[in-house]
Amino acid sequence: MIAAQPYAGRERAGALLEVRNLCKSFRVGSETFTRAALVKAVDDVTFRIEPGSTMGLVGESGSGKSTVARMITRLIRPDSGEILIDGQDIVTGGAAGKRFARLVQIVFQDPTSSLNPRWKVGDLIGEGVLVHRLCPRSEIRNRVVALAGRCGLDVDSLDRFPHEFSGGQRQRIAIARALAVEPSVLVLDEPVSALDVSVQAQILVLLQELQAAFGLTYLLIAHDLAVVERFCSHVAVMRLGRIVEAGLPRDIHENPKDPYTRSLVEAHPVPDPHRRKAMTA
Amino acid sequence: MKGLLDLRGRQLPNPIVALAIAVMVGFALVAILAPLISPHPPNAQSLMLRLRPPGTEGYLLGTDQLGRDVLSRMIYGARISLSIGVIVMVLTAMVGVAIGLVSAYFGGWLDTIIMRIVDIWLAFPFLVLAIALVAVLGQGPDKIVLALVLSSWPGFARPVRGEVLQLREREYTLSARALGVSPFGIMFKHLLPNIMPTILVLSAIDLGYNILALASLSFLGLGMGAETATWGGMLSSGRNYVATSWWLAAFPGVAIFLVVMSSNLIGDWIRDIYDPRSPFRAARNQAAGEARAARDAAAEPNV
Numbered sequence: 001m002i003a004a005q006p007y008a009g010r011e012r013a014g015a016l017l018e019v020r021n022l023c024k025s026f027r028v029g030s031e032t033f034t035r036a037a038l039v040k041a042v043d044d045v046t047f048r049i050e051p052g053s054t055m056g057l058v059g060e061s062g063s064g065k066s067t068v069a070r071m072i073t074r075l076i077r078p079d080s081g082e083i084l085i086d087g088q089d090i091v092t093g094g095a096a097g098k099r100f101a102r103l104v105q106i107v108f109q110d111p112t113s114s115l116n117p118r119w120k121v122g123d124l125i126g127e128g129v130l131v132h133r134l135c136p137r138s139e140i141r142n143r144v145v146a147l148a149g150r151c152g153l154d155v156d157s158l159d160r161f162p163h164e165f166s167g168g169q170r171q172r173i174a175i176a177r178a179l180a181v182e183p184s185v186l187v188l189d190e191p192v193s194a195l196d197v198s199v200q201a202q203i204l205v206l207l208q209e210l211q212a213a214f215g216l217t218y219l220l221i222a223h224d225l226a227v228v229e230r231f232c233s234h235v236a237v238m239r240l241g242r243i244v245e246a247g248l249p250r251d252i253h254e255n256p257k258d259p260y261t262r263s264l265v266e267a268h269p270v271p272d273p274h275r276r277k278a279m280t281a
Numbered sequence: 282m283k284g285l286l287d288l289r290g291r292q293l294p295n296p297i298v299a300l301a302i303a304v305m306v307g308f309a310l311v312a313i314l315a316p317l318i319s320p321h322p323p324n325a326q327s328l329m330l331r332l333r334p335p336g337t338e339g340y341l342l343g344t345d346q347l348g349r350d351v352l353s354r355m356i357y358g359a360r361i362s363l364s365i366g367v368i369v370m371v372l373t374a375m376v377g378v379a380i381g382l383v384s385a386y387f388g389g390w391l392d393t394i395i396m397r398i399v400d401i402w403l404a405f406p407f408l409v410l411a412i413a414l415v416a417v418l419g420q421g422p423d424k425i426v427l428a429l430v431l432s433s434w435p436g437f438a439r440p441v442r443g444e445v446l447q448l449r450e451r452e453y454t455l456s457a458r459a460l461g462v463s464p465f466g467i468m469f470k471h472l473l474p475n476i477m478p479t480i481l482v483l484s485a486i487d488l489g490y491n492i493l494a495l496a497s498l499s500f501l502g503l504g505m506g507a508e509t510a511t512w513g514g515m516l517s518s519g520r521n522y523v524a525t526s527w528w529l530a531a532f533p534g535v536a537i538f539l540v541v542m543s544s545n546l547i548g549d550w551i552r553d554i555y556d557p558r559s560p561f562r563a564a565r566n567q568a569a570g571e572a573r574a575a576r577d578a579a580a581e582p583n584v
Contacts, residue, residue, distance in 0.1 A: 070455075073459040074458075074459065075455050075458055075459055098461040098463075099461075100461075101459060101460055101461030102461070105459060105460070106455075106456070106459050108452040108455070108456065109452075110452065113451055113452040113453060114452035114453055114455075114456050115453055115456075116453040116457075116471050116474075116475070117453075117475070118474040118475055119471075119474075127457070127460060127462065128460045128461070131460060131461050131462050131463075131466070132461060174456070177456070177460070178456075178460075181460065181461070
């Protein structure tokens with residue numbers, strides 16, 4: 001039963017994530033006889049996240065933050081630049097790159113579309129265990145049960161289909177599915193923006209518990225500064241593919257330098273009247 | 282995978298579809314039980330009883346120009362029609378779906394090449410292609426199957442590709458890729474179950490086409506050989522006597538019509554079940570949504 005526990009025998013799972021000079025362009029409007037325009041989706045992005053900490057990546061839609069997330073999880077190949085997890089470059093490696101899937105996983109925004117509607121929840125959570133042969137087939141069920149429990153799902157939910165669950169429960173399933181391969185780094189691509197506000201808080205609390213338990217390193221992509229401020233130790237703001245501002249959440253909140261960051265800060269209501277006065281003064 | 286063919290909670294087929302299903306099941310039973318229920322051997326001739334009309338003692342549907350029992354030949358013809366129709370359907374589906382899946386999932390130059398081949402294939406009328414292939418390959422059931430599969434696979438490959446192109450960008454596909462699932466694992470374990478409705482619809486309609494094509498080939502004398510009783514062959518030889526002995530061509534014609542019509546109706550019905558825009562589906566989704574909302578409301582405190 002001990003072996004079935006997630007991250008059993010691993011002291012701290014968290015790893016150092018470093019991203020250096022990452023670039024990615026996309027062709028748009030390519031037809032047979034017209035020249036494709038090249039759009040720089042991500043332009044020379046560099047940051048690092050310390051083991052076990054959380055960095056927020058904020059930006060308007062189209063700013064390239066999701067492209068960064070997809071490059072870190074090896075869904076898109078960068079044009080240039082390095083992505084290092086504990087010093088290992090996960091971009092190179094080709095087909096052997098399957099093992100990198102155990103280092104970094106992703107949780108998507110909308111759990112309705114990130115969970116295959118024709119799979120049962122137990123199979124969805126156990127897929128990573130099966131694919132990477134992390135334990136004998138007979139043990140998979142125990143591992144899935146333990147992990148599901150860790151993420152706040154009960155045993156009888158494992159034999160049901162994703163559409164039978166609420167948004168919050170589905171996001172718990174997606175988190176359990178990602179953690180099944182015991183990654184060190186978890187990329188959270190707007191994990192709560194599709195959820196009700198009351199449920200958002202519960203999912204964020206779960207993520208914090210899991211981080212504390214397993215020492216996970218998080219990259220949180222968001223457009224809600226309130227979430228970022230509460231959840232992250234560092235923040236980077238992206239605009240048009242570049243990081244325009246980075247630092248501690250409080251500094252950015254109180255003294256935004258970039259015009260976009262300023263509009264973001266102003267757009268979000270401050271529940272504390274004293275702070276609000278200080279800001280407008 | 283489970284729950285895919287689970288029709289509980291779906292609307293029951295309307296009377297016409299129920300009739301179509303009954304017709305198909307009926308013909309399938311006749312085909313399976315042919316040696317037991319056939320009153321005469323299909324090729325037994327009795328020249329004394331040539332061109333007898335339906336209702337003749339012992340010959341319910343009459344006899345043909347060689348004194349063979351029309352009913353028995355129809356029964357054995359059902360065997361050929363349905364078995365070749367189903368075999369061709371299964372093989373075509375397998376080939377076409379595999380090609381469509383691979384083409385869409387890997388994309389790039391492979392997709393371009395495959396789709397240009399499909400375009401070329403579809404530029405020929407299906408039957409013309411089948412006739413040409415049979416002419417090249419020769420007669421016999423195996424050749425017919427090969428010819429029909431070779432001429433109809435693009436009918437599966439193209440729609441499957443279209444659907445996979447959408448599904449491969451879905452987040453559950455990305456999630457499986459991020460998890461390290463192999464391309465073939467994603468194609469067959471994640472994408473295939475989600476395109477199953479499309480495959481079922483295409484298959485049902487393909488079955489009708491195959492039976493019609495087989496009948497057309499037999500009618501043209503390309504096919505199973507003169508010995509074998511086929512609906513198309515009966516139709517063809519009955520044509521010469523249509524003014525005097527209508528039953529030779531009429532009964533095989535009706536059988537072809539019934540089977541093709543039924544398989545098309547069943548195909549349409551399956552499409553209606555799965556089509557999100559169909560009225561049945563909308564009502565079902567609404568009911569499911571309400572049930573879910575009620576459960577969520579009840580479960581909210583411990584989400």
